[in-house]
Amino acid sequence: MSTVRTVLGDVDPGRLGVCDAHDHLFLSSPQLPGQELNDGAAARDELEAFRAAGGSAVVQWTPYGMGRRVADLPQLSRAAGVHIVCATGLHQAAHYAPELLKALRGKLADVFVAELTDGIGTSGVRAGLIKVAGGFHALDAHARWTMTAAAEAQRATDAPIAVHLELGTGALDVLDLLCGELGVPPHRVILGHLNRSPDLVVQRRAAESGCWLAFDGPSRSHHATDWRMPDAVRALAEAGFGDRLLLGGDTVVAGARSVDGGPGMPYLLRRVRPRLVLDLGEDLTNRILTENPAGAFAVEWR
Structure with a gap:
């Protein structure tokens, strides 16, 4: 039977409800000094704000070595009444000390x-997806290493692989590697x-492969793509x-949380959802927020 692996255990996909398919409660990186998501109280407030807006599940894509605070997630899930799915995996090399990457060679x-x-550390919490990352219009040696390890882990468990596309690029290169060379089933890849x-042509070619397409990180001024997103989704x-x-929010710095003055997790339901209803209708918009993530993260665990 397929289940979604949450921090409180495996649940029936039908219980997931309205899902933010890509976000972060905790995250730290040397690339974001002083902007860490490391405040437990703020994380709970953000989850409760998301819940008040109608949300019921959040998938945290924070991977290994980036301040996941996994031991805190079950308590947060219970307190806010929101399902949380957490990730294993590895981001781009720039987010890690070289010594850590060297220590992972041969055993990733x-x-x-x-x-x-088995679970993450001594927390007893099991990850529900594998997060990896590509580069800007290319896949470097680090990306190939992490994706090869992710493909091996996917074969062993059937877990989905979620891929950070740098500035949205490299989708077809990722699919060529994961699904072509490494044999990962396309329905187990989330871009x-x-x-x-x-790029509507690239997006359609990626969709034709059978993978999942995530539109996440709305309302970021330096990306300037909010106004184009509904057109792409409609097409x-x-x-x-x-x-x-x-759909996801991808809150990666403290100032982006709604409780700290940013759009945060509720923005997905407060602003993005009604905008998409205008273009797609309520039925399809609801499906994208409920049935689709249930399918993307549901696994017959091995």
């Missing part, structure tokens, strides 16, 4: 599998940040790919 896939099946590079839906689309 084993780390991913252990976190998916993130497609809204950042609004994909009209082409028959409405059942492959996901």
